[in-house]
Amino acid sequence: MSATNTAVQPPADAAAPVRHPEAPAPGEPVGSHYENCFGCGSGQPHGLHLATRAGEGVNVTAEFTVRPEHQGAPGLAHGGILATALDDALGSLNWLLRTISVTGRLETDYRRPVPVGSVLHIAAEVTAVAGRKIYATAVGRLGGPEGPVAVRADALFIEVKVDHFIENGRKEEIQAVMDDPDAVRQARAFEVNP
Numbered sequence: 001m002s003a004t005n006t007a008v009q010p011p012a013d014a015a016a017p018v019r020h021p022e023a024p025a026p027g028e029p030v031g032s033h034y035e036n037c038f039g040c041g042s043g044q045p046h047g048l049h050l051a052t053r054a055g056e057g058v059n060v061t062a063e064f065t066v067r068p069e070h071q072g073a074p075g076l077a078h079g080g081i082l083a084t085a086l087d088d089a090l091g092s093l094n095w096l097l098r099t100i101s102v103t104g105r106l107e108t109d110y111r112r113p114v115p116v117g118s119v120l121h122i123a124a125e126v127t128a129v130a131g132r133k134i135y136a137t138a139v140g141r142l143g144g145p146e147g148p149v150a151v152r153a154d155a156l157f158i159e160v161k162v163d164h165f166i167e168n169g170r171k172e173e174i175q176a177v178m179d180d181p182d183a184v185r186q187a188r189a190f191e192v193n194p
């Protein structure tokens, strides 16, 4: 049995999540939110290069292929890397809700070791929303989408404005993003089109 923390369990009066009408269609890729993201960006040679697709509900699926640079113990994925993979899949649920949010709490259970070379099949979904708090869960399986559970997580994401990144990110990277009008428009659209 997993230990649970009330912070990642929705309160009784939380609302069911609603799939945004402009969310990516089921089966469509959920693009990377930032090319230098260690989880999903194409610009990180040692990154996880997570490929995420929208599901039919407020959910996504993703695959993560464990490479030698992701090791903790010999031949096995590092636990922090596995948490990163789940965290990033959970983060891409932003596109299903069309809400920008960041991880407040991530509670992870490791059930099986994950060998280098294996593919972690991840499924993540929003379970409830209460104000700015978004409750979500993710599971990573081995051998296929129905395979045995290797790792799972419950998470609390907190909704933020674009200014969260502008005010807190290092100036160089923020300026580079702001110089890309498409990136700014995409991020701002989340705020004006709830």
Ligand SMILES: CCCCCCCC/C=C\CCCCCCCC(=O)SCCNC(=O)CCNC(=O)[C@H](O)C(C)(C)COP(=O)(O)OP(=O)(O)OC[C@H]1O[C@@H](n2cnc3c(N)ncnc32)[C@H](O)[C@@H]1OP(=O)(O)O
Residues within 6 Å of the ligand: 007, 033, 087, 088, 091, 092, 094, 100, 101, 102, 103, 104, 105, 132, 133, 156, 158, 160, 162, 165, 166, 174, 177, 178, 183, 184, 187
């Ligand atoms: C032109 C530029 C454009 C840029 C555009 C970029 C677009 C990007 C798009 C999409 C990004 C997606 C990225 C996904 C990547 C994968 C996910 C990650 O790795 S995210 C990184 C890791 N997480 C953090 O760095 C958060 C650090 N923490 C914070 O910044 C703050 O703590 C924050 C924003 C989470 C909350 O701070 P507060 O001041 O806004 O709000 P308060 O009042 O503290 O919390 C609100 C409620 O939530 C609860 N809460 C907050 N944190 C909690 C926690 N850890 N555990 C339990 N409850 C918590 C509080 O108790 C409060 O609850 P009550 O309303 O009082 O009921």
